[in-house]
Amino acid sequence: MKNSFDVVIIGGGPAGIAAAIESKANGASTLIIERDAFLGGILNQCIHNGFGLTRYNEELTGPEYAEREINQLTRAEVTVYKNTMVVTIDAKEHRIKIVSKDYGVLWINYTSLVLAMGCRERARGSVILPGKRPAGVFTAGTAQFYINIMGQKIGNTVFVLGSGDIGLIMARRLSLEGCKVIGVAEIRSFSSGLNRNIAQCLEDYSIPLMLEHTVVEVHGDSRVTGVTVARVNERYEPIESTKAFYACDTLLLSVGLIPENELTVQAGIKLDAYTKGPVVNQELETEVDGVFACGNVTFVHDLVDYVSASGKRAGHAAALYALEAETRQREMAISVSLGSNIAMLMPQRIVKQNRSEAFEMMLRVSKRIEKGKIIVSNDREILYTAIRSYLSPGEAITLSVNYPNFNLPIKVNVIEL
Amino acid sequence: MYDVAIIGAGVVGSLIAREFSRFNLSCILLDKENDVACGATKANTALIHAGYDASYKSLKGKLNARGNQLYTKLSEELNFPFKRIGSMVLGMLNEDRETIERLFENGVKLGIKDLKIIYKDEINRLEPNVDGAYDIALFAATAGITEPWEIAISACENAMNNGVELRLNYEVCSIEKQGDQFIINSDIQTKWIINCAGVHADEIFSLIEPTQNIISISPRKGEYFLLDKKAGGLVNHILFTCPTSVGKGVVISPTAHGNIIIGPNSEWTEKDDTKTTFAGLDEVLMKSRGVMKKIPVDLNIANFAGIRAEPELGDFIIEKVPDSNFINVAGIKSPGLSASPAIAEYVLDIFRSAYEPIDKLLPNPDFNPVRPSRINFMGLSDEDQNKLIEENPAYAHIVCRCEQISEAEIVDAVRRKCGARSMNGVKRRVRPGAGRCQGGFCGPKVIEIIARELGVSLEEVDFEKNDSKVLMGDNRYEE
Known part of the structure; x- marks a missing residue:
């Protein structure tokens, strides 16, 4: 029984599956842990259609979407533990405790951990x-x-x-x-x-x-x-x-739904009051060393397509962390805060890096706005601005924001026009 | 033919049943609900008062003081949760000094240990979140928190292991006197009746058509908030506020499982009216904000209302009916839970002094006071957990993620004597559904386990009462 992996992913729903595939593709030994007997998470019970329009350009049912994801996972030959519950995260020692009929009580060591537990209902x-x-x-x-x-x-x-x-x-x-x-x-x-x-x-x-x-x-x-x-x-x-x-x-x-973060809190990871998920940077890394979060754990997403994208990003970052862990230097994080008419946003921290020109930000407005100007800025520069119509709290907005040149706090505002 | 029939399986009836099981008596415990502990026992503040409140002259006062003392041994024998975390009655020097000193003196007269009056600095040190205006308090170290239904369940289970019979979903509608015995519902013959029917005790008493001492019970309702464990640490002790001319405040207290309970208000109502209301809950919140400004209502996970049996004259009514083998145990309002072990002793004394011939009342040679504790899988060491899983793999199936309860623990809660017959019955015993998701995730799994263990179909599983079905049959097949 192997009890040490580069990347361990908690949760076998769409976020966790995407993270696992991406982690494995980057060369990390990867374990995905699912408490149920099946992978796919809540998709299995969503038998209506409307899934996959963004990711697959097709309208799929929940189980169909899950099947495609699971097939990719199977091809990637990721290790999967089903019927297994993670009961403790010991972030300091980089290990987790699992309970399962197949493996009993066991501690598993990780270099990177990806939280993909999804959300629950209020x-x-x-x-x-x-x-x-x-x-x-x-x-x-x-x-x-x-x-x-x-x-x-x-x-x-x-x-x-x-x-x-x-x-x-x-x-x-x-x-x-x-x-x-x-x-x-x-x-x-x-x-x-x-x-x-x-x-x-x-x-x-x-x-x-x-x-x-x-x-x-x-x-x-x-x-x-x-x-x-x-x-x-x-x-x-x-x-x-x-x-x-x-x-x-x-x-x-x-x-309403609320991110599932019992384990996150137990691991000593700070939650954001607005997203109800952990505070993360643009690579979906939490403030605790080597712990990443994705999908509905970070905030409740509108569509599973975005959840998969989030999982992929976290899986990528987690694998790079695991493979580079010893040489890595943490840069100082810039904080991002909510200005007017913003209900929540993510990421809450930005770490400067040179892998790309821009980073992705997601936010919800706090009320319906017919026409509004979105501005992401610090005291010295504007990083993103656009005018959008029919903003609604029900639909999260994704922005592609330029990296700042200055290490100054970033603020996001939506101004009603 | 029974020697004793006890009507009402709340905490009082269950503890009396256990007390009687010490003797060679044939006893039956009756309740109209689908589980024990479904009246006042399931919805109250869940605390064991030190006992300084009720007058040293009253039966309530004496039985509360004695009951509190009995809790240490009782909780060890029956293995229910009980922690003496201490209580405070908060007051303000210029208004409440007299009341607090009076309570202190009353407590001293009742022999209550570890009572002291404390002042601002100590209050702030012990309870940093309490409003700074409170500068005097009565501190009672012996006050504790518990799980009332688990007391009744464990007492009933222990009584059953010692020979008592339990009959649920059995409503007493008639009692006939025939010679020196009673016949309940033309069905159960018994020499003695102990009436522990809570808010319905007056109705049960009226069934024997008493000629004197008719009792009257009025129901009073109290509403509560139960906060998520995340609110744990909001208070460290049981907090009361000093009763004033404007009325009684609410209690804020940790629960035995680390949640926070806030309540109750108090209002006259009808029997069995356990509905919560906006007005009642608002009142509770408003009063609690007098104790501390910031109450994290966003962490509320459940509201509930409980009914207390308010006797006409204020004190407990625990007496044998003259010329009849009928004992009333009625009007057991607060501090009834705290007093209940002493009530059971007291009722046994009444019974023994009237039992004839007394030399025929022999001890039960097989009496075992210990009720085996439930296994709390998550509380064990890795080694013990693996040992248990080896014996029974169902321990490795964690069904409830909020409270981390395994399938084996749920199965045990159903299979034991006085076992769970409903989803709420399982919840009261081992807590799946008591956490923040309130059974959203584990509910379907719990239903399946109950159905399997009871050998019934899914749609026969009750939520709480008999015939409170959750599901309505299979959707997939049409005839």
């Missing part, structure tokens, strides 16, 4: 949903697992709280499975879901999208019997006179 507690706690309240992704993986029926009449993409997709999926979806309530004045999903998943199925509405009470002792829904004011407080009861046996929650 649960009922994170939105403070009053009422009782009966059966029949599901997060959208869990419902998706029950339906698409386990083939189970989760309810007959469904109300959806939150209009994130999974919620929208599940509204359609449930309709196709013979459930009656009676409404989707979104507390904000806009949906965080992709426009195409609102059209294809709600409008095409005549499911009402109730903007500026929320669920104020869950009813039912054994199983959900209904929800009380109300309009909210601009402070998101429910307006008493607008309360209405909707009979249903199921409440689906689509109230």
Whole structure:
């Protein structure tokens, strides 16, 4: 049993697979660890199409996308440990502890570690949903697992709280499975879901999208019997006179995703308050020596295509680190901070290097902006500027930013025009 | 024919059942819910009061003080989590000095050890996040935190191992008196009844048509926030604020598993009303902000409400009904959890003094006070973990990633006596679903394990109550 690798990747979803392929291609001995029995992660339960338009110029389903990735991984002859959970990262000693039926409890040494654990759903507690706690309240992704993986029926009449993409997709999926979806309530004045999903998943199925509405009470002792829904004011407080009861046996929650970073925190890696992922530089290296992060661990991406791209970048950097580790000198990092109308951005640090002319930056705006000017700058120079229309918090923007000439803090602003 | 039927398998009923299992008695424990500990026991502040609060003259005061002492040995025998982390009643010198001194003196009269009054500097040192305005506090080192449902579960499991029978989903609707025995629901014959039915104790008592001392229980609801373990360290002790004319404050405390609990408010309600409300939760938050300005509400992982059985006259009602082998154990509001081991002793004393003939009450020769502890796989050394995996590979299957619980631990929670019958039953015993994702990831796996272990289909697995189905059958096949 080999227990030492140049690069170890935690998570066998699209980010981890792309990282593994790229790491191996660069000559590093590579191990990918997956807690489930299958690679592909959450793609396996996303049986709808819409994946791969950027990466493959084709519209694939989740399992099809996963299959292509897994096939490349198989050809690359990367070592794969399935049914294996990483329970501890000891970043100081460059080793991790795994638990698995096949290998028992084992410590594995790495030179580079890539965090690719993906993200998880926010649960009922994170939105403070009053009422009782009966059966029949599901997060959208869990419902998706029950339906698409386990083939189970989760309810007959469904109300959806939150209009994130999974919620929208599940509204359609449930309709196709013979459930009656009676409404989707979104507390904000806009949906965080992709426009195409609102059209294809709600409008095409005549499911009402109730903007500026929320669920104020869950009813039912054994199983959900209904929800009380109300309009909210601009402070998101429910307006008493607008309360209405909707009979249903199921409440689906689509109230957001959050990067999965339990191991990251345990490893002593600082999280960014805005992305909820680790602070990384443009090569997706965290502030802890030899630890990289990619995909939805860094922030929740819009499309799996971008997740794969992120994995590839981290895999590349991790392999170079592993192969150059002894000769490498860390340069001083320049910090990047949020200016006006920015909800989050990544990378939060820039390390000067001469491998390329520009680096990639991703950001979300904090509100809808009809027309805005994006400016990335320090006190001495403008590194990027462009005017863009229809900026929405639901869609992350990717910029190609020039490297600065000066070691000065960088700020990013979006100015409304 | 049973010697004793105990109605209500909360922490009180379960501990009484265990106390009775020390003797050669045939005992049955009845509960209308799908699991033990489903009433007030499952939703409260989960703390063991030192006991200075209730008057030294009251039964509550005496039983709380005694109960607290019993917890050390009890937690060792039953292997439930219990930590004496200490509590503070926070006050302000110019307003609350008298109240705090009164509580201190009351505690001294009750023989409570390690009580002291502390001042600003020490408060700040012990609790750096507490608002600077608090400059006096009653510190009680013996106060502790626990897991109330695990006390009831472990006590019930131990009682069952010592011969007690448990019947769940059994609602007591009628009690008939026939000679010197009772017949419950025309079904269970018993010589004695111990009424531990919580908020429903008054209804159970009324079934025997008592001629005097009718009891009346009013339900009071308290709502709570439970914060992620990331909030751990927000407070190090159980924090109360001094009761004032404006009302009682809320408690902020660590839980036995490193989360933070905040609550409760207190409001009259109906029995079984366990719904949370915006207004109630707002009240809890507002009050908690009086203790410290920054409460990390963004780390909330669950809200819940619990019902307390408020007796009419304030004190616990623990007495034998004259001329009847019926003992009421009613109105066990706070500090009922803290007092419960002493309540069990007290009820046994009442029983023994009335049992005839007393020389026929013999000890149970097989009584074993120890309930084997659950295995916490992640808490073991690498070597022990590998040993366990070799014996049972299911230990290597980590099902819950938030709390890092293995399949073997879940299987054990179902297979033991007083085992889990529902998803929440599993959650209460070994915590999958109690973490920050609230079962989003492990829920489907837990359902599969429960179905397999109970030999039922997936759609027969309950969420909590009997018939609280999570799934509605297979989607893939049409007849």
